[in-house]
Amino acid sequence: MFRKKQAKQKPDAVASALITIAGKENVLYLKEDLLSYECDGYTLERGMPRAVVFVRNTQHVADVVKQLNALGVPYIARGAGTGLSGGATPRGGEIIISLVRMKRLLELDLENRQAVVEPGYINLKLTQSISDKGYYYAPDPSSQYACTIGGNVAENSGGAHCLKYGVTTNHILGLEVVLPSGEMMEIGKSGVPDQPGYDLLGLLTGSEGTLGIVTKITVNILKNPEGKKTALAYFDDIDDASQAVSDIIATGIIPAALEMMDEIAIEGVEASAYPVGHPRDIAAFLLIEVDGIQAGIDDQIDDILTVCKSNHVRDVKVAQDEAERSMWWANRKMGFGAMGAISPDYLVQDGVIPRTRLPEVLTRITEISRKYELRIANIFHAGDGNLHPLILFDARVPGESDRASKAGSECLQVCADVGGSITGEHGVGIEKSAEMRFIFSDEEMRAQTDIRHVFNPDDLLNPGKLFPEPGRCVEVKHNEKKEAAASIN
């Protein structure tokens, strides 16, 4: 899309301008240094940035943005690069504005249950640094040891405990942003709720870095629950496990987490660095956690065990101590990476369905797996119907990347068909932009791009993301990916 420049030993005019603003130590422009910025956690599509600038403060961001506007050069904000849809991936020739060096915890106001962080602050660090005071930050993506809160805001990230506590947007109280005009804005000043005016906080959260660059975030923090219990339930039939999920919700309990893994996923996690010793011949397990006031916990877990038993559970156990609980969670949270132990490559999908349609959707995913002759593991947030089919493939085998991508797309079509969504937490990015058509009409997407235009009129901030280019259908996308994959190998 943008003309690729050959990296030179000397900084070009753009890199020189960046060096003037941020200093030499904060700018990368040599080709070998730029390679690791070719893509994020979604590796099927790549593009070379022109340079990377590590901003140190809001003023840097504003100055860089103004400078790039003047030069007409496109740019992308980037956090840890763990995104799974290509949100931080260049189309070619953009400047990457990396926020990872803006990583301080700025304020902690326990009285108002608020913390103010810089965008490069790592998600898990927040919980770690307030846990001694009995507090934590609820959104817990499995990548929380690496991903930044700025990236979480951009993607409106979720996690295992979002069933009860909500996703990122439910925990953001204020943002400082640099707009594509270079202006700095404070939205949701001091964390005061319901600011008069349209809800820009809500609009910016989940906008995948296309409306502004977040430079400061006020988040809501929570007090640790008094009690917590975690159960692991093994099922011989995946339909029984699905039914148990619905029945648990029907008892009137909202578990803190309700996760499911199927047979292939279990094979993967057991082969990984965090095995639990799950039986290898089961069809699925549920990992269920309840938390809250201690006095109510035992009754809740008893009700859950009863539901599991009435759904023919083979075995169900409650974690005996924190060590056992942590082991179960590590096994679950490392689930994506664990697929590396049983397959050279994997593609993570992220569809959402109404919870009650789980059995039929799983059946259709099995059919897709057969059709494309690729194994598909399922790890998902069953409680809120957020599926992560993991399509296992080998990029070295000609045609497999393409088949994987098609199978992924078809899984999303199934989700759309049952009234669901093409993404629950990983975002659209480059990867799913064509699939936006599965759920939105052109007119509806235009209503959204019209809003983008208000913030980002020249489309210099993260261009070519989220929305399909006119006329670009899923088929065209697959052909492009095929070429991209071929050029990688």
Add this chain to the structure above:
Amino acid sequence: MTTSTIEAVVPGEQIKESETDHPLGNGGRQIIQAHSEEDISNVLQYANEHVLTVNIMSGGTKRGYGGTMKEADILLSLANYKGIVEHSVGDLTLTVRPGTTLKEISDQLAESGQCLALDPPWPELATIGGIVAANDSGCKRLLYGSARDLVIGTRIVYVDGRVIRTGGKVVKNVAGYDMNKLFIGAMGTLGVISEITLKLRPLPKYEGLSLVHFPDGGEQKMHDVARCILDSMMEPVSLEVLTPSISEKLTGERLYTLVIAFEDQEKAVIQQEKWVTEHLPSGVTQTILSEQEASEWWDAFRHQGPNGHNDDPDATDTQAALKLGSLPSDVPANLKIAEELAGVHHVSLEAHGGAGHGISRVYLNGFPEDIIAFTKALRSAVENKHGYVICTHLPFEMRPAADVWGEKPAYFSLLEGIKQTNDPKKLLNRQRFVGGI
């Protein structure tokens, strides 16, 4: 194709001439009742072609909330566009038309043991469309959140008649921009909400309510108790401060009162009430209500303040309502300041505010000029601490002087840009919102 007369757009029996001169304004020279989404779309398309302004109303409880135009060309009534479209019990989701009242929704959901966790006042009058458009909420938002946490999808009729879906029907969804958020609290200035999909909860298994009264001069103690609970592992659904005047009406005690509510398994509620008792300082009194009493108490609580239909035209006094937003920790002090200013400005005041969520409500009675002077004084005090004051109910004539929304935010140009994008001719609820949008 342009349509020449409104009669060609909706059946004649859905069109009425306006009532004259409503004291709350926000009327229309012609009242058109929509019975379907198609009606809404046709009326808007007609208005857009003929450049006619349109006010939007359902239950009318917020008729006194903003608006400096006495009437628009058309008043589009959604009161008859009501009913539940789909209640998916297993998915805990509900799709509903905008004219449905909150009470109708709650009654229907209760049959399946579920609820919509929104508790604004006047549930039998307030419609879900109005609640969402005005982002109204109640004290239980402390635990359950507000409309922005519960709305997962909408259908919006744009001013040119396009019907645009935002969000979806699933509880987790990040496909595209979170467009739902734009319409929540936009006071109908960006489009007409023709359908709303919401996340539900199971009905709480048990509800506990304690009223804790603080003796005169005990405001600091009250602040400390609220902080102590918030810093504990207890999980109150509300921690609402009542000023003595409203407390007298609702509890019989003319004292600062903290309303502490828990909703959980019975054992968990009892345990938390016990915890609270053990942590109260000396000199305060706690009344624990039975479940039945608690439900009656909340019912009374939710019938306070103006509702768009209870202004007395013959009274010498005027009634008004304000919404304050502040840091949660500033709520007790703000209410105290409001009480003092009420004395200075000779208005009578009843107020309550969430010590854990930061939204306070102030109900006033007095002469118009006193209410305006009071509002200005309170606004400057609250703004000093980064808060804001909005007038959620005022007679039409008083709105310009009271300045309903206060100062424009620094990013006002973005708000204008969004308005310009969705409604370039500024036809929908003109001048109803921040900065005259």
